[in-house]
Amino acid sequence: MKLSRYHVASPPVLDHETGEMQRVIFATRSAEPRVVSAALWQLIESGELDSVPMDVLNELVDIELLVPDDEDEAAVILQRNDAAARDDDNLYLVIQPTAWCQLGCGYCGQEHFQRRLNPDHQRRFLERARAKLAAKPYKTLELIWFGGEPLVGISVIRAMTPSLKALAEEFGVIYHGRVVTNGMLLSDALATELVRDLGVGYIEVTLDGIAPYHDARRHTKKGGATFDQIYANVVSLARRDDLHVSLTVRCNVDRRNYEGVSPLLRKLAADGVQKRIGFYVAPIHSWGNDAHLESLTTEEFAEWEIRWFVEMIELGFNPSLIPKRRPIVCFAVQPNSELVDATGELFNCTEVSYVPKYGIPNQYAIGSLKDGETPGKRAVLASFNERVRRGEYACHTCRMLPVCGGRCPKLWLEGITPCPPPKFNIETRLLLRYAQLRLAASAPGASAGSRVAAAANGA
Amino acid sequence: MDSLFQAAADAYRNGKRNQRQPSAAATGRTFDHLLSIAVAARLSRDEQLLGRAASGARSRALKAARNGQLDIARQALSESAQILQSGVLSAEARLFLKSFHEAVAAYLDFKRGDPDLARARVERALAADCVLISQYGYDILELHRIQLGHNLMRVEARFGEPQQATAIGAALLSYTEGDNSSWPFPRFGDGARPDHLPDELAEAMVIQISGELAILLAGKPAEETVHLLSVALPHIEGIATDRCNDHLLAHQWLRAKWGFARQAWPAFFENLSDLLRDGLADAPLLWRASVADLYVACEALDTDGAEALRREIAEDVRAWPRVPEPVRAVFARSREATAVSI
Ligand code: SF4
Ligand code: SF4
Numbered sequence: 132m133k134l135s136r137y138h139v140a141s142p143p144v145l146d147h148e149t150g151e152m153q154r155v156i157f158a159t160r161s162a163e164p165r166v167v168s169a170a171l172w173q174l175i176e177s178g179e180l181d182s183v184p185m186d187v188l189n190e191l192v193d194i195e196l197l198v199p200d201d202e203d204e205a206a207v208i209l210q211r212n213d214a215a216a217r218d219d220d221n222l223y224l225v226i227q228p229t230a231w232c233q234l235g236c237g238y239c240g241q242e243h244f245q246r247r248l249n250p251d252h253q254r255r256f257l258e259r260a261r262a263k264l265a266a267k268p269y270k271t272l273e274l275i276w277f278g279g280e281p282l283v284g285i286s287v288i289r290a291m292t293p294s295l296k297a298l299a300e301e302f303g304v305i306y307h308g309r310v311v312t313n314g315m316l317l318s319d320a321l322a323t324e325l326v327r328d329l330g331v332g333y334i335e336v337t338l339d340g341i342a343p344y345h346d347a348r349r350h351t352k353k354g355g356a357t358f359d360q361i362y363a364n365v366v367s368l369a370r371r372d373d374l375h376v377s378l379t380v381r382c383n384v385d386r387r388n389y390e391g392v393s394p395l396l397r398k399l400a401a402d403g404v405q406k407r408i409g410f411y412v413a414p415i416h417s418w419g420n421d422a423h424l425e426s427l428t429t430e431e432f433a434e435w436e437i438r439w440f441v442e443m444i445e446l447g448f449n450p451s452l453i454p455k456r457r458p459i460v461c462f463a464v465q466p467n468s469e470l471v472d473a474t475g476e477l478f479n480c481t482e483v484s485y486v487p488k489y490g491i492p493n494q495y496a497i498g499s500l501k502d503g504e505t506p507g508k509r510a511v512l513a514s515f516n517e518r519v520r521r522g523e524y525a526c527h528t529c530r531m532l533p534v535c536g537g538r539c540p541k542l543w544l545e546g547i548t549p550c551p552p553p554k555f556n557i558e559t560r561l562l563l564r565y566a567q568l569r570l571a572a573s574a575p576g577a578s579a580g581s582r583v584a585a586a587a588n589g590a
Numbered sequence: 591m592d593s594l595f596q597a598a599a600d601a602y603r604n605g606k607r608n609q610r611q612p613s614a615a616a617t618g619r620t621f622d623h624l625l626s627i628a629v630a631a632r633l634s635r636d637e638q639l640l641g642r643a644a645s646g647a648r649s650r651a652l653k654a655a656r657n658g659q660l661d662i663a664r665q666a667l668s669e670s671a672q673i674l675q676s677g678v679l680s681a682e683a684r685l686f687l688k689s690f691h692e693a694v695a696a697y698l699d700f701k702r703g704d705p706d707l708a709r710a711r712v713e714r715a716l717a718a719d720c721v722l723i724s725q726y727g728y729d730i731l732e733l734h735r736i737q738l739g740h741n742l743m744r745v746e747a748r749f750g751e752p753q754q755a756t757a758i759g760a761a762l763l764s765y766t767e768g769d770n771s772s773w774p775f776p777r778f779g780d781g782a783r784p785d786h787l788p789d790e791l792a793e794a795m796v797i798q799i800s801g802e803l804a805i806l807l808a809g810k811p812a813e814e815t816v817h818l819l820s821v822a823l824p825h826i827e828g829i830a831t832d833r834c835n836d837h838l839l840a841h842q843w844l845r846a847k848w849g850f851a852r853q854a855w856p857a858f859f860e861n862l863s864d865l866l867r868d869g870l871a872d873a874p875l876l877w878r879a880s881v882a883d884l885y886v887a888c889e890a891l892d893t894d895g896a897e898a899l900r901r902e903i904a905e906d907v908r909a910w911p912r913v914p915e916p917v918r919a920v921f922a923r924s925r926e927a928t929a930v931s932i
Binding site: 181193198199210215218220 | 630635636638639640642643646654657658659660661662664665666668669672673676677678
């Protein structure tokens with residue numbers, strides 16, 4: 132057996148309770164972290180497995196930190212990823228009900244115009260959904276309402292949801308609706324309707340910092356401020372006990388607003404919603420434009436992200452520190468997933484429709500509702516794993532591949548390296564998680580048992 | 591008769607309130623533990639670790655196959671196959687891994703609807719077990735051998751050979767209870783010592799085999815059930831082996847089912863009461879299959895008490911977790927398909 136190349140080891144840290152130097156090891160193949168003594172790690176790293184107790188070795192095999200000597204690991208991970216994409220039992224469909232958005236965000240690459248998905252297109256899309264459900268035994272139908280601003284097209288959501296839910300019921304699959312919104316229209320009444328009547332269980336709203344930062348970039352098309360209204364909607368929804376919905380705030384960050392993140396965290400905490408929402412910060416990438424030129428470098432972002440994590444933990448948020456397995460990079464590689472824009476064009480990516488730079492017809496379009504899919508077009512993005520396999524991208528040799536998946540097929544294709552922050556701060560994330568668990572375990576009221584468990588299981 | 595029905599109804603109500611958890615996982619752990627002791631005594635550390643990696647791959651394959659994700663299952667199985675090719679494995683270690691690999695591969699073929707390939711693979715696994723048991727002393731693999739026999743029974747049941755399946759099932763029951771001569775696959779019987787099986791593992795296996803019979807017979811017309819089940823008559827009468835009486839649950843179910851099929855209601859209700867009273871923890875499938883029979887009996891009884899119980903069961907069933915389709919179908923078919931009269 133050999134040490135898997137897919138691992139990360141934190142720097143050694145002194146455990147004050149045991150007096151031992153420890154490391155947190157993260158097997159990215161299984162996304163499982165473990166705490167081991169620095170001495171033991173030295174033996175494992177140098178291949179002196181005969182000196183390692185058998186029960187420890189068994190555990191390391193179970194989490195795939197040790198793998199067969201002759202295994203081509205990259206090939207195995209990519210084959211697993213391919214199989215996961217083909218076999219996914221969740222049918223993932225995205226609808227852009229409208230091409231319009233009230234906001235004029237500086238970094239947005241879309242060109243908005245007044246158009247809604249018309250009834251004929253709605254009918255054709257439902258027919259496609261039916262054919263997909265009939266072709267394969269899915270367990271869930273995940274429907275994402277995306278923009279433009281999807282809530283501007285609420286009439287389309289209202290018109291289509293009963294048929295989508297009926298389809299799900301007909302095929303015995305569970306229906307999950309999600310909305311990605313700017314939050315402007317997310318009033319109490321509309322949130323209630325979305326959740327109770329329109330099958331929405333997840334809502335994501337973007338806030339780019341507190342008002343001065345947010346309003347400088349996420350303003351209306353005429354330049355009007357939007358923060359107060361969106362923030363009020365978010366807090367109001369977060370406080371509601373009568374609606375079962377996951378609410379996440381996304382904060383897009385570049386050089387111009389990264390200092391607005393901490394004040395936003397503090398504001399949300401002061402309003403008491405930190406335990407009721409998810410929160411994550413996302414670096415701004417190119418959206419077929421030059422938005423990425425204002426980005427922090429990934430290394431800078433990664434450093435800031437750790438500070439935000441610490442602050443979030445202190446304020447009572449529950450940040451996701453340890454990446455999970457990501458066998459499906461995104462819906463671009465799922466053979467049956469698709470997005471329809473408000474004009475009836477079909478895509479297998481969320482960031483390409485309405486983007487002028489991609490031309491007319493859009494170079495990424497995979498077809499249209501009228502004519503169906505154009506042979507070969509889906510593969511432009513869907514063949515991503517194949518290109519990784521051929522060694523065209525750094526993912527081929529990257530230890531994070533199992534938990535990253537390669538991040539973004541489109542950006543790689545456009546010559547932009549999309550590596551996410553964990554590539555640069557995973558060691559610190561591991562230590563942070565370890566510290567978090569140790570602190571929780573030694574808090575008043577934690578039992579000796581939970582302390583031991585925390586130490587044994589680490590992050 | 592009324593009092594026997596009432597006793598069965600009370601037993602059902604008592605049983606459904608009993609929240610003990612199923613104990614099958616604990617049995618699995620016992621088997622894994624005994625197997626790991628056997629392996630530790632015979633294989634090198636390297637081989638044991640490779641074996642563990644292969645076992646992980648097989649578990650993933652099995653989980654995916656059960657979930658209907660056959661591409662993921664195939665991929666995981668190919669990782670197990672890759673380990674089988676490893677040059678560092680001794681002949682013994684390779685044979686050991688091969689037995690378990692072929693068993694999972696057979697399940698994949700079974701799910702893909704290829705009975706011939708599934709049978710062939712189970713037979714390869716059985717052949718490997720024979721050598722491992724008789725030449726290398728892996729007594730604990732006796733359980734695996736019976737499990738493989740049970741897998742063949744499933745193949746026959748699923749692919750339209752119910753008579754063959756029940757015959758295998760009845761023979762496996764006798765064999766698991768220690769009767770050497772009953773092993774239904776003589777080509778793969780080398781080193782047979784079923785009497786060496788630890789009691790709790792034999793008990794679990796007897797329940798598993800009966801459970802398979804229960805799925806096979808669920809919803810079948812009375813006459814066909816009698817015809818198929820007659821092969822297990824010695825077990826129903828408790829005279830098949832010396833240990834029939836040790837495996838109470840399975841034999842209670844057999845007797846209840848026999849009573850149900852022959853419309854011998856006193857025997858049905860009496861055995862059913864004993865089976866249902868303690869809840870489903872020890873034999874969830876037998877418990878639920880018996881409730882399905884009770885449900886059908888209630889429909890036929892046509893009394894207020896029976897109707898109340900029928901409604902109660904119908905309501906309870908809605909909260910049942912995944913149950914094999916033939917058992918669930920009994921409730922779906924309900925009244926119009928009732929083939930019995932009381
Ligand atoms: S995108 Fe970057 S971090 Fe992700 S697998 Fe590829 S190289 Fe690694
Ligand atoms: S290709 Fe990139 S931008 Fe497009 S959906 Fe996938 S991750 Fe998103």
